[in-house]
Amino acid sequence: MPTRYLFSPSISGFINRTEVTLGLAMTCITYLCQPHNDQECSNEELQENVLSGFYSLHDYSSHTWFELILGCISSSEEKELISQLTSPLQLLLELRANNEFSRSKQVPPPPRLECFKETCPDVYDLLCNVASFRRLCEGAEHSKIRVRIYKVMNELLCRTESHKEMCYCDTIRNHYGRRIFKCSVVDCQFRRHGFETRSARAKHASSHTRPWKCADPSCEYANGGFVSRKMRDRHLERYHQRKRSLEEGLARVASTTCSVKLAHYLISRGANVEGRQRPRYRTPLRHAARRDSYEAAKFMRFLLLQGADPYAPFGKLTNRIEDEKGPKNISKWLGKSWDAVVAEAKEELGRGNPDQRGGTSYEALTSHAEAFAAEEESTG
Ligand SMILES: [Zn+2]
Ligand SMILES: [Zn+2]
Numbered sequence: 001m002p003t004r005y006l007f008s009p010s011i012s013g014f015i016n017r018t019e020v021t022l023g024l025a026m027t028c029i030t031y032l033c034q035p036h037n038d039q040e041c042s043n044e045e046l047q048e049n050v051l052s053g054f055y056s057l058h059d060y061s062s063h064t065w066f067e068l069i070l071g072c073i074s075s076s077e078e079k080e081l082i083s084q085l086t087s088p089l090q091l092l093l094e095l096r097a098n099n100e101f102s103r104s105k106q107v108p109p110p111p112r113l114e115c116f117k118e119t120c121p122d123v124y125d126l127l128c129n130v131a132s133f134r135r136l137c138e139g140a141e142h143s144k145i146r147v148r149i150y151k152v153m154n155e156l157l158c159r160t161e162s163h164k165e166m167c168y169c170d171t172i173r174n175h176y177g178r179r180i181f182k183c184s185v186v187d188c189q190f191r192r193h194g195f196e197t198r199s200a201r202a203k204h205a206s207s208h209t210r211p212w213k214c215a216d217p218s219c220e221y222a223n224g225g226f227v228s229r230k231m232r233d234r235h236l237e238r239y240h241q242r243k244r245s246l247e248e249g250l251a252r253v254a255s256t257t258c259s260v261k262l263a264h265y266l267i268s269r270g271a272n273v274e275g276r277q278r279p280r281y282r283t284p285l286r287h288a289a290r291r292d293s294y295e296a297a298k299f300m301r302f303l304l305l306q307g308a309d310p311y312a313p314f315g316k317l318t319n320r321i322e323d324e325k326g327p328k329n330i331s332k333w334l335g336k337s338w339d340a341v342v343a344e345a346k347e348e349l350g351r352g353n354p355d356q357r358g359g360t361s362y363e364a365l366t367s368h369a370e371a372f373a374a375e376e377e378s379t380g
């Protein structure tokens with residue numbers, strides 16, 4: 001349901017956004033001030049509290065209270081709200097401030113906090129500390145108590161698939177949901193969302209020990225990553241450079257000989273039919289479109305049958321492909337108009353039948369050298 005209906009004063013029983021945000025902020029702050037969130041709790045006390053479900057609000061509160069406050073003070077009623085917020089915030093500051101963390105000079109506080117600066121400088125300082133810490137490790141629940149809560153919980157849960165007699169697993173799941181195995185890495189999204197099993201978390205944790213990711217988002221190593229930078233670089237060189245040189249090759253063929261054989265070879269080796277170094281460069285099809293020859297005409301038809309997009313944009317150039325020399329004069333060479341060629345290719349592709357006329361015999365070619373030799377033979 002669009003939020004404008006929920007929050008619109010024009011409907012009866014509407015939800016006053018500022019009021020509920022403030023209420024939620026107060027709840028979170030009060031909760032964080034309660035004794036079970038005290039850093040001084042012993043491990044025995046923590047165990048007892050975990051099993052009683054006292055921490056089911058912990059992640060939500062510690063994650064959200066600051067955003068809720070920013071939500072309150074961004075509204076027009078903020079001046080009035082500040083007076084309601086200052087005393088709970090002062091209590092929070094007194095009980096929960098992390099004195100080991102002092103405000104980093106490089107991170108400026110959010111401008112919205114300015115309204116606290118004069119009315120309540122202590123609270124302003126507290127909020128600035130939290131704000132800059134938040135920015136240093138985005139979204140992390142960072143308190144020492146949280147680390148201890150999850151350590152205790154982890155120790156209470158069975159280590160193996162088969163459960164111990166009278167174990168606590170079900171009790172803990174009832175209180176905290178199914179995803180109770182949290183990742184311990186500070187800026188990881190699974191620190192909050194967790195996993196259902198220990199083994200799923202262990203599998204996930206291995207991704208943190210492979211921090212060097214491949215830069216190509218389509219590559220399987222874009223997420224998994226490598227243990228060292230050297231290994232990642234070697235991978236980039238071996239797999240991505242080669243792909244790039246194939247695409248460079250295709251662009252060259254398209255802007256010179258328009259050899260279908262060579263293009264077929266390059267595409268069969270992995271060159272992307274739209275391949276180009278930068279989005280502003282011409283696609284192979286647009287290179288060929290600048291030429292008015294039988295070779296270029298055949299070449300364009302071949303690329304279309306390989307799935308090239310005739311309308312792929314490039315750079316700031318606005319002239320349409322139909323206005324280029326090649327497509328304009330294509331009927332002279334192929335006996336049909338550009339639109340007919342495009343439509344035919346589309347139909348062919350729709351039948352799940354990518355080009356057969358490019359000649360499967362070229363599949364047999366195994367190296368550039370052979371392809372070039374074949375090319376020379378046919379033209380020479
Ligand atoms: Zn168990
Ligand atoms: Zn993680």
Ligand SMILES: [Zn+2]
Pocket residue numbers: 214215216219220221222235236239240
């Ligand atoms: Zn890769």
